[in-house]
Amino acid sequence: MPSVIALDAMGSDRAPKPEIEGAIHAARHYGVRVLLVGPEAVLKAELDRHPAASRLPLQIVHAGEFITMEDKAVQAVRAKRDSSMRVGLRLVRQGQAAGFVTAGNTGAAMACAKMVLGALPGLDRPALAAVFPTAPGTAAILLDVGANVDCKAHNLEQFAVMGEVYFRSMFPAGRRPRVGLLSIGEEETKGNELTRESFQLLKRLPLNFVGNVEGRDLYNGHVDVIVADGFVGNVALKISEGVANLVRTTLKESLKATITRQVGALLSRHAFTDFKKRLDHTEYGGAPLLGLKGVCIITHGSSNANAIKNAIRVAAEFAERNINESIERGLAALRTAPMKPEAARAN
Numbered sequence: 001m002p003s004v005i006a007l008d009a010m011g012s013d014r015a016p017k018p019e020i021e022g023a024i025h026a027a028r029h030y031g032v033r034v035l036l037v038g039p040e041a042v043l044k045a046e047l048d049r050h051p052a053a054s055r056l057p058l059q060i061v062h063a064g065e066f067i068t069m070e071d072k073a074v075q076a077v078r079a080k081r082d083s084s085m086r087v088g089l090r091l092v093r094q095g096q097a098a099g100f101v102t103a104g105n106t107g108a109a110m111a112c113a114k115m116v117l118g119a120l121p122g123l124d125r126p127a128l129a130a131v132f133p134t135a136p137g138t139a140a141i142l143l144d145v146g147a148n149v150d151c152k153a154h155n156l157e158q159f160a161v162m163g164e165v166y167f168r169s170m171f172p173a174g175r176r177p178r179v180g181l182l183s184i185g186e187e188e189t190k191g192n193e194l195t196r197e198s199f200q201l202l203k204r205l206p207l208n209f210v211g212n213v214e215g216r217d218l219y220n221g222h223v224d225v226i227v228a229d230g231f232v233g234n235v236a237l238k239i240s241e242g243v244a245n246l247v248r249t250t251l252k253e254s255l256k257a258t259i260t261r262q263v264g265a266l267l268s269r270h271a272f273t274d275f276k277k278r279l280d281h282t283e284y285g286g287a288p289l290l291g292l293k294g295v296c297i298i299t300h301g302s303s304n305a306n307a308i309k310n311a312i313r314v315a316a317e318f319a320e321r322n323i324n325e326s327i328e329r330g331l332a333a334l335r336t337a338p339m340k341p342e343a344a345r346a347n
Helices: 017-030 040-047 051-055 073-079 084-093 106-116 153-170 193-202 230-255 259-267 269-279 305-320 323-336 341-346
Strands: 004-008 033-038 058-062 099-102 127-133 139-143 178-182 208-213 225-227 287-290 296-298
Touching: 004 017, 004 084, 004 305, 017 033, 017 040, 017 051, 017 058, 017 305, 033 040, 033 084, 040 058, 058 084, 073 106, 084 099, 084 106, 099 305, 106 287, 106 296, 127 153, 127 230, 139 153, 139 230, 153 178, 153 193, 153 225, 153 287, 153 323, 178 193, 178 230, 193 208, 287 305, 296 305
Parallel strands: 004 033, 004 099, 033 058, 099 296, 139 225, 178 208, 178 225
Antiparallel strands: 127 139, 127 287, 287 296
16 A cells, blocks of 8 residues: 655745645655645646646645744744644544655744654654765765754764664665764864764764764764754755755856766766766755654745655655654663673663
8 A cells, every 4th residue: 555645735945836836756756645735726727737647646635734944932832723733743643644745844844743743752852864975876865954953962862762763764784874973173172062972972872983083074974863963963964955956056057067067967878967966956855854653744934846755755655664662662771771891881
């Protein structure tokens, strides 16, 4: 039976166009059933622009309100009880959908998800985990990328456990994922008070903790899971996306500069297509909000149809692989696990 994913059809900057198009692509390519949540008249008018969609497993679920990017997160969640975000998450809680996807207000999505779905036992704060390409042709995970601007060391400790479980579930590599702490130097004493304190907690975990890593390590493949607070993680992610866009634009302009380069580009078009795809953040879907009693995927407000399609794919994969159950077991083990011998001696 195909997965059922609820989609906030009014979340993105250009809603509902990219949501509708992305849902159509996801239903067609991945066989998922998509519940389009939002004002029925608005969504039906957009769906009618795609006559072939009537043969796909798409269904409109009415929600009379939606949360904008300008809304104050907590206030909007409480005031707009019939928002597309809240209705979609309610479908997950009630078991009518396996997961929820939104390109809407990140703060509101997090607040609403915690309110409607609730956090896993023992977890203080959910974290957003972003997947991105690395040099060897694999992928790495960075968390948190924006859900928690201010963190304490024990939050980063929990992020490390959740990120490690998520990586093992999504990318079975036959080895223990290497976990690193994002800082300004590799030495244990480098960084601010948060990173230094977090280092002491992470090194005693039963994980393959490789110590501090720097910004350049995000893409060199030396580490699989990078842990940071939401402020630093979000800045790192947005800079990375900006650089990727610059590389694509500069390369495209350079290849058009002369006839010779245009011919060369034509002969190498397949390689350039693969290159563009690897750098395109829309190919990686959205970021899961780890640590919830349910599946919630958050993607960019500027998402296009491709990003929405892949976010729906990620939601379906997340649910099918029972990642939340694995994370819950990991957090439970964290509460009872003995310290590593070297950490015990240090204390």
